[in-house]
Amino acid sequence: MTSILSNTPHIADFRQGILDENGMHQGFLDPALASLTEDEVRELSDYITYCLDGGVDMPELVECYRTILDDTFQEQLNFMRTKAYRHSTFAEVADSVYFNKEYMTRYMHGLAFTAFIWPNHVEMRRFFLKSLPREKTGHYLEIGPGHGFYFMSAMKQGTFDRFTGVDISKTSVELTRKIVGHHFPKENRPVEIMESDFLQSTVSDGPFDAIVMGEVLEHVERPQDFLARIAGLAGPETHIFITTCVNAPAIDHIYLYRNPDEVTAMINSAGLEVRESYTGAYFGKSLEESRRLNLPINVAYVLEKAR
Amino acid sequence: MNTYDRLTEIFQEIFDNDDVVATPELSAHDVDEWDSLSHIRVIVTVEEAFGIRLSVSEISNLTNVGEMVALIESKG
Ligand SMILES: C[S@@+](CC[C@H](N)C(=O)[O-])C[C@H]1O[C@@H](n2cnc3c(N)ncnc32)[C@H](O)[C@@H]1O
Numbered sequence: 001m002t003s004i005l006s007n008t009p010h011i012a013d014f015r016q017g018i019l020d021e022n023g024m025h026q027g028f029l030d031p032a033l034a035s036l037t038e039d040e041v042r043e044l045s046d047y048i049t050y051c052l053d054g055g056v057d058m059p060e061l062v063e064c065y066r067t068i069l070d071d072t073f074q075e076q077l078n079f080m081r082t083k084a085y086r087h088s089t090f091a092e093v094a095d096s097v098y099f100n101k102e103y104m105t106r107y108m109h110g111l112a113f114t115a116f117i118w119p120n121h122v123e124m125r126r127f128f129l130k131s132l133p134r135e136k137t138g139h140y141l142e143i144g145p146g147h148g149f150y151f152m153s154a155m156k157q158g159t160f161d162r163f164t165g166v167d168i169s170k171t172s173v174e175l176t177r178k179i180v181g182h183h184f185p186k187e188n189r190p191v192e193i194m195e196s197d198f199l200q201s202t203v204s205d206g207p208f209d210a211i212v213m214g215e216v217l218e219h220v221e222r223p224q225d226f227l228a229r230i231a232g233l234a235g236p237e238t239h240i241f242i243t244t245c246v247n248a249p250a251i252d253h254i255y256l257y258r259n260p261d262e263v264t265a266m267i268n269s270a271g272l273e274v275r276e277s278y279t280g281a282y283f284g285k286s287l288e289e290s291r292r293l294n295l296p297i298n299v300a301y302v303l304e305k306a307r
Numbered sequence: 308m309n310t311y312d313r314l315t316e317i318f319q320e321i322f323d324n325d326d327v328v329a330t331p332e333l334s335a336h337d338v339d340e341w342d343s344l345s346h347i348r349v350i351v352t353v354e355e356a357f358g359i360r361l362s363v364s365e366i367s368n369l370t371n372v373g374e375m376v377a378l379i380e381s382k383g
Contacts, residue, residue, distance in 0.1 A: 024335055024336075024343070025343075027339075027342070028342060028343075069343075073343060073347070073363075074363055076343075076344060076347050077347050077350065077351070077363065077366070080347055080348060080351040081351055081354070282344065283342070283344075284340070284342070293348075295344065296344075
């Protein structure tokens with residue numbers, strides 16, 4: 001831990017900024033940072049540098065992460081009281097979240113940080129990178145790239161030769177274009193980021209060679225339609241990777257899965273099959289306890305089209 | 308049963324730890340299991356047990372159990 005702080009001053013400043021406002025978070029934050037691999041520490045530090053270079057200063061970055069913490073706290077409180085997410089329609093959250101540039105920018109940067117701090121998000125990112133095929137060429141499609149971090153990582157790590165992203169939020173489209181432009185200033189492979197609802201989007205008919213959709217199903221009214229469209233755009237060899245969450249309230253989560261079985265049942269009825277999966281219990285609890293107490297559970301899957 | 312005894316029962320159940328006893332000085336720092344989500348579980352259980360409703364700012368400002376008891380009793 002001390003070496004992370006002395007070798008990566010940006011991470012040290014970021015950590016200090018968080019703890020100045022929320023000392024209680026130390027017991028969570030320090031073990032999380034200490035468990036990152038060297039590569040992840042470098043990526044986190046690079047992400048902070050990228051944000052700073054792009055004109056977001058350190059207090060603002062700290063605020064981005066705090067926004068997620070505070071909003072999640074409020075929503076968890078509401079969820080424990082009511083056993084339901086606060087909102088259930090896209091219209092209720094669209095203007096305050098997806099179409100609110102200031103809020104969405106803060107939220108997406110904050111979310112990118114959780115991929116280095118929240119143990120289940122760290123694991124899902126590792127699962128994403130580990131499962132992404134190394135030698136597969138062809139067309140990569142990502143739905144809801146948000147901050148663009150997964151999209152950019154796929155461009156770095158994968159051998160695909162064409163990339164398409166679709167996001168309903170203009171801010172997410174801009175953030176993804178920006179992070180891609182920053183890491184690949186001289187990119188020759190075609191990259192297109194479309195601003196559209198995935199269900200209405202005019203992406204090509206496929207089949208795509210990879211389809212990735214991180215943390216989107218819980219944000220939409222009819223996730224089964226998203227899975228069905230993915231199945232329609234996939235061929236037998238398509239690598240499909242999706243993540244979502246169970247009993248995990250957030251300001252813009254509108255579709256509540258009450259247990260991981262509901263997710264897999266929906267996947268199967270869309271004509272997809274689970275090839276590999278990750279199930280992350282709530283921090284410090286077993287899966288059984290997380291289920292019993294309705295605590296947040298994260299799930300990620302590598303899927304294939306049912307044969 | 309007084310407020311501290313009732314809180315002791317609630318804490319032992321939520322933290323799954325029979326050694327936790329509610330005292331005025333006890334705070335989240337003293338209990339390993341006391342993270343932000345178990346804090347929320349404490350709050351919601353306290354609300355149900357005492358028939359009260361707490362606001363987010365009241366919850367966030369609590370620094371120890373003594374303050375929690377004062378808050379509960381001020382609402383009762
Ligand atoms: C929580 S973010 C996920 C970001 C990133 N994929 C990740 O896993 O961290 C959800 C993203 O999905 C986008 N989104 C929500 N509804 C959508 C829809 N109907 N079509 C396309 N994108 C959508 C949001 O704008 C946002 O950028």
